[in-house]
Amino acid sequence: MDDYIRIENLSYWYRDTGVPAVRDVDLTVAKGEFACILGPSGCGKSTLLNILSGLFTPQRGKVTVDQHALFEDGRRVASEPVACGYMFQDARLLPWRTVGQNIALALKAAGFPENTWNEIIRSHLQMLRLEKYESAWPMNLSGGQRARVAIARSLAIKPAFILMDEPFSTLDEVTGRFLRAELLDLWERTGVTIVFVTHSIREAVYLSDHLYLMTAGPGEVFGRETIDLPRPRQYEDPRLTEIEGRLVNTVLEKWGYFDHKEPM
Amino acid sequence: MGARVELTPEFAPQTIRRWDSPIYQYLLSAVGVGLVIGTWFAVHPLTRFLPSPAEVWAEGAILVSQPETYASVLLSLRRLLVGLFVGFSAAFLVALAGRASSWWQRFFSVYVYVAITVPSLAVALFCLMIFGLTEVSVYVSVAFVVFPFVVVSLHEGFESLDARLHDMARVYRLGLVQRLRHVAIPEMAPSLFGALRNAYALGWKIVVVTEVFSAQQNGIGAEYNRAYDFFALDRLVVWVVFFLIVVFGVEFGVFRPWERRVFRWRDART
Amino acid sequence: MSVEDPASPVVDGAPLDSSHREGLARRALPPVLAIVAAILIWWPMTVVFHPFLPTPWRVLTSFIDAFVSGDIYPHLAISLRRVAIAWILSTILGTVIGFWMGRSRFMEAFLSPWVMTGLALPGPVIILFSILLLGVQETSRLVALVVAVTPFVVNIVYEGVRAVDPGLEDMTKVYRWERPQQVRDLLLPQISGSLFAAAAFAFAFGWKIVLIVEALTTSEGIGGQLSFFFRLLRPDKVVAWTLTFTVIMVLVDQLVFKRSTKRIFAWRPEAQI
Numbered sequence: 001m002d003d004y005i006r007i008e009n010l011s012y013w014y015r016d017t018g019v020p021a022v023r024d025v026d027l028t029v030a031k032g033e034f035a036c037i038l039g040p041s042g043c044g045k046s047t048l049l050n051i052l053s054g055l056f057t058p059q060r061g062k063v064t065v066d067q068h069a070l071f072e073d074g075r076r077v078a079s080e081p082v083a084c085g086y087m088f089q090d091a092r093l094l095p096w097r098t099v100g101q102n103i104a105l106a107l108k109a110a111g112f113p114e115n116t117w118n119e120i121i122r123s124h125l126q127m128l129r130l131e132k133y134e135s136a137w138p139m140n141l142s143g144g145q146r147a148r149v150a151i152a153r154s155l156a157i158k159p160a161f162i163l164m165d166e167p168f169s170t171l172d173e174v175t176g177r178f179l180r181a182e183l184l185d186l187w188e189r190t191g192v193t194i195v196f197v198t199h200s201i202r203e204a205v206y207l208s209d210h211l212y213l214m215t216a217g218p219g220e221v222f223g224r225e226t227i228d229l230p231r232p233r234q235y236e237d238p239r240l241t242e243i244e245g246r247l248v249n250t251v252l253e254k255w256g257y258f259d260h261k262e263p264m
Numbered sequence: 265m266g267a268r269v270e271l272t273p274e275f276a277p278q279t280i281r282r283w284d285s286p287i288y289q290y291l292l293s294a295v296g297v298g299l300v301i302g303t304w305f306a307v308h309p310l311t312r313f314l315p316s317p318a319e320v321w322a323e324g325a326i327l328v329s330q331p332e333t334y335a336s337v338l339l340s341l342r343r344l345l346v347g348l349f350v351g352f353s354a355a356f357l358v359a360l361a362g363r364a365s366s367w368w369q370r371f372f373s374v375y376v377y378v379a380i381t382v383p384s385l386a387v388a389l390f391c392l393m394i395f396g397l398t399e400v401s402v403y404v405s406v407a408f409v410v411f412p413f414v415v416v417s418l419h420e421g422f423e424s425l426d427a428r429l430h431d432m433a434r435v436y437r438l439g440l441v442q443r444l445r446h447v448a449i450p451e452m453a454p455s456l457f458g459a460l461r462n463a464y465a466l467g468w469k470i471v472v473v474t475e476v477f478s479a480q481q482n483g484i485g486a487e488y489n490r491a492y493d494f495f496a497l498d499r500l501v502v503w504v505v506f507f508l509i510v511v512f513g514v515e516f517g518v519f520r521p522w523e524r525r526v527f528r529w530r531d532a533r534t
Numbered sequence: 535m536s537v538e539d540p541a542s543p544v545v546d547g548a549p550l551d552s553s554h555r556e557g558l559a560r561r562a563l564p565p566v567l568a569i570v571a572a573i574l575i576w577w578p579m580t581v582v583f584h585p586f587l588p589t590p591w592r593v594l595t596s597f598i599d600a601f602v603s604g605d606i607y608p609h610l611a612i613s614l615r616r617v618a619i620a621w622i623l624s625t626i627l628g629t630v631i632g633f634w635m636g637r638s639r640f641m642e643a644f645l646s647p648w649v650m651t652g653l654a655l656p657g658p659v660i661i662l663f664s665i666l667l668l669g670v671q672e673t674s675r676l677v678a679l680v681v682a683v684t685p686f687v688v689n690i691v692y693e694g695v696r697a698v699d700p701g702l703e704d705m706t707k708v709y710r711w712e713r714p715q716q717v718r719d720l721l722l723p724q725i726s727g728s729l730f731a732a733a734a735f736a737f738a739f740g741w742k743i744v745l746i747v748e749a750l751t752t753s754e755g756i757g758g759q760l761s762f763f764f765r766l767l768r769p770d771k772v773v774a775w776t777l778t779f780t781v782i783m784v785l786v787d788q789l790v791f792k793r794s795t796k797r798i799f800a801w802r803p804e805a806q807i
Contacts, residue, residue: 053435086435092428096450096529105446106436137529157436292643300648313667370564375572381784383742385749386776389760393769394586465654472656473746477764485658492662500666504659511654 003064004031004193005052005161010061012047013218020218021047025061027212027221029161029195034187036204037197038247039214040255045197048219049163052195053086065160083110085154085162085192089169091146093138093153099125100134103153110157124152127186144175151183161193168203177235180207184231201251205243206233213247215254222254315498324502332482337510340475340484343399344467347406351463354407355414362415363422372415379412388474402474409470410463417462421455453526461519468511588770596774606756606778613748613755613779617741620679625736627680628687629729635688636695649692652685657746665751675747682743687732694728695721734791741783 007027013020022044029035039045050056051063054070063070069077093102103121112120125131128148138146147167154162168176184207187194198204204211205227213223225247229239301317308314327333358376362369387408391401425448433443449456475485484507491499573590580589588596600606635642635649661678668674698721706720748757749764756779763771 050431055431055434083437084435086432088428088432090428092432094429094446094450096453096526097446105438105442109436109438109442139529153436289639289643292640293647296644297647367564370561371568374565374568381780383745383776383780385742385745385757385760386772386780389749389764389772390769390776393764393767393772394583396586468654469656472658476658476750477761485656488659488662492666495666497663497666500659500662504655504663507656507659508651508654512650 003028004033004066005029005195006062006064007048007052008062008064010048010051010058010063012044012051012056012058012060022219025219025221029193029210031066031193032191033209034184034194034196034207036208036211037195037214038201038204038211038251039197039199039219040216041199043214043217044219045199045214046165049086049165049195049197052161053084053163054082082160083157085157085159087147087150087154087162087164087167089166091138091143091150093146093149095138098135098137099130099141099149102138102149103156106153106157112157120156124156127155127189128152128182142175143171144179147171147179148182151179151186155186155190155192159192161195164194164196166198169198169200181232183207184233188231201244201247202235202240205240205247206235213251213254223250313497315501320498320501323496323498324505327499327502327506333506336482336484336487337506339482340471341510343402343475343483344406344464344471346399347403347471348410348463348467350403351407351410351467352414352459355411355418355459358411359415359418359422362419376412376415379408384409384470384473385477388470388477392474392478397478401478402471405474406467406470410467413462413466414459417455417459418452421452421459424455425451450526457519457523457526461515464514464519465511468507472507586767586769588773592770593773593777596768596770597777600771600774600778606759606775609754609756609759610779610782613741613744613757616675616679616744616748616755617737617783619676620683620744621733621737621740623676624680624683624687624740625733628684628732628736629691631684632688632691632732633695633725636692636698642692645688649685649688652681653689655682657682657743658750661747661750670751675751678747679740679744682747683736683740686739687736690728690732690735691725694725694732697728698724730791734787737791738787741779745779 007025010025012022037045051058057076058071059074062072065082071077100121104117107117107120125134128151130148168179196207208227211225212221215222305317308316358372362372388405391405395401429447433447472485475483476489487503491503576590580587635645660682664674664678702720706716745757745760748755749761752758753762756775759775760772
């Protein structure tokens with residue numbers, strides 16, 4: 001199996017202050033894989049996603065997606081832009097556009113012909129059980145519903161991969177669990193590649209095929225864990241707890257006192 | 265969970281009074297207006313200078329039937345709109361330049377400061393002397409007075425643009441037109457509305473000031489002047505009412521419904 | 535269209551505020567150039583609009599002349615007195631009405647149509663009314679000034695009172711604060727900002743509206759003289775006298791209401807020095 005997303009020797013520092021955000025990161029994600037990046041806050045996880053999505057240009061290193069180079073040694077390589085879905089920490093919907101219009105805008109920008117939008121919107125809203133809310137305003141929705149709209153939007157554009165930046169961290173515990181299970185179900189049905197960033201060890205173990213451990217900022221990847229528990233997984237599975245416990249020990253050493261700044 | 269605090273009725277928070285219902289509010293407003301008009305009815309026979317409501321009504325009826333009345337209102341309205349258009353255009357360019365570079369912002373802030381500070385009477389008189397008793401004088405006066413306030417509003421609007429939505433638009437590859445139409449303009453809508461409202465209210469005032477001093481034959485300000493020259497208080501009252509009808513007509517007939525429509529997505533927040 | 539915007543300062547961390555590194559000279563350069571540019575445009579315009587637009591030189595001599603001859607002082611005194619009286623009266627009256635409207639839904643509904651009308655009426659209308667009702671006398675001028683300024687004071691104070699945090703008020707009710715304590719420790723700290731803003735606005739608006747009142751009713755006072763010069767077609771004098779009055783009023787404004795001026799122009803980089 002080829003590496004679908006490949007990051008080699010990647011470094012990024014903030015242009016104005018020169019403070020490094022990530023350093024010498026190597027990382028590969030296979031097609032259709034659910035990969036988690038686990039690190040304390042401020043370790044540059046989000047920076048990594050911003051590079052993969054094309055928001056930031058790294059100063060050093062190489063990023064390849066599906067054998068097309070995106071960045072090479074600090075340059076953006078001119079090539080076919082890769083469509084990517086992005087779930088931010090907040091749902092980041094346009095509050096003045098309806099749920100349907102929000103998805104339609106992403107479709108339009110991604111170049112889908114207009115006569116296909118309705119069908120795509122309907123099927124994706126159905127998939128997330130939101131069909132009732134197509135013409136609702138985002139502010140009329142609960143936090144969980146908004147997160148589901150954001151998932152629908154990221155899936156609708158048929159992305160090469162989806163990036164998720166702690167998308168469930170602001171939701172309450174029950175909604176969060178529910179959405180995690182729902183996300184896994186969608187992932188299995190669509191076969192999409194997901195790169196999921198989190199600071200919660202249990203969330204990472206529950207979700208991922210492989211998880212990458214990052215040090216506190218400037219972030220370096222110091223470990224790769226393969227979670228080969230069968231799916232569907234149970235949140236309270238003792239094997240999951242066991243892996244989590246082992247990871248906590250590994251991580252405590254590297255994160256030092258950073259962990260207690262992140263109440264779960 | 266802390267202990268629950270039982271509130272005695274008179275200390276209960278936010279007691280709903282019966283004055284709070286909208287019907288009472290409108291009723292009270294009507295009473296407020298009616299009381300003053302009622303006082304007028306009662307008091308006018310006691311004075312020499314107050315016209316009777318009947319006289320004012322008759323005067324109003326005459327003016328309403330005359331086409332010159334509408335011509336005057338429309339002329340003032342045209343002066344206002346042209347002035348506003350010029351002022352907004354200039355302000356938009358300056359605000360854009362200020363957004364593009366802080367150098368230009370510092371450069372133009374001198375002009376903005378001067379335009380905010382200069383009294384409108386001086387603006388009107390000066391324009392009337394330079395451009396003569398022409399339409400251009402009114403246009404320039406309105407544009408000049410309105411300009412700095414619009415620049416400030418637009419500047420505030422630019423400041424309120426949210427970098428997070430901008431990122432989202434970039435990730436999903438929204439084009440420039442889409443970003444303007446669906447992200448930037450809706451985001452700036454509150455400041456744009458604020459600018460429009462203020463400029464409209466302010467613009468009317470300067471139109472009237474310029475018209476009063478320009479000795480022109482028509483326009484609402486000229487009508488005020490004429491009524492004053494004839495010592496015709498009834499006529500002045502009627503013209504003030506016409507003026508208020510135009511001002512509030514646009515406020516309640518255009519701005520409010522338009523705003524309600526644009527901000528209908530906010531309903532849920534309350 | 536490319537997604538990347540390499541120069542975007544917003545995305546890649548905080549924008550680099552270069553103004554802190556620049557010296558005063560570089561900071562002062564754009565405003566100075568702006569003034570120079572205005573004069574450079576003004577001068578050729580005097581040819582275009584000859585003889586109506588005076589040269590900067592002509593304005594300067596009128597400016598000096600007004601002081602040297604002493605013509606301006608009595609008019610300044612008259613206008614200043616009117617501004618002061620109107621400012622005091624409308625600030626007090628507006629604060630009382632605004633506070634009352636903010637605290638009582640009854641007064642709010644009762645008075646709001648009149649406040650809205652007062653906000654919408656142009657200055658000339660108010661003064662014409664006042665003259666027709668009270669005759670040409672000093673009182674009618676002062677009444678017109680107060681009637682013109684007060685609605686704005688009412689509006690600012692009213693909004694300030696309405697913005698008082700109801701949660702805090704509930705807290706004071708739970709702890710059964712006495713009325714004086716409520717006013718002193720709960721209300722005043724929360725509305726002092728808007729009271730100050732209202733007073734500053736009353737002054738800033740008052741000295742402008744006084745010119746219109748004077749111009750329409752008298753030849754005494756700065757406004758009266760402005761309309762006199764206007765009828766004589768002396769734009770140089772109009773500019774010079776306006777400039778004098780404006781500079782004095784801005785200085786008073788700066789000295790008395792320093793804080794509010796800073797806030798209003800806070801967006802201007804110079805004001806942050």
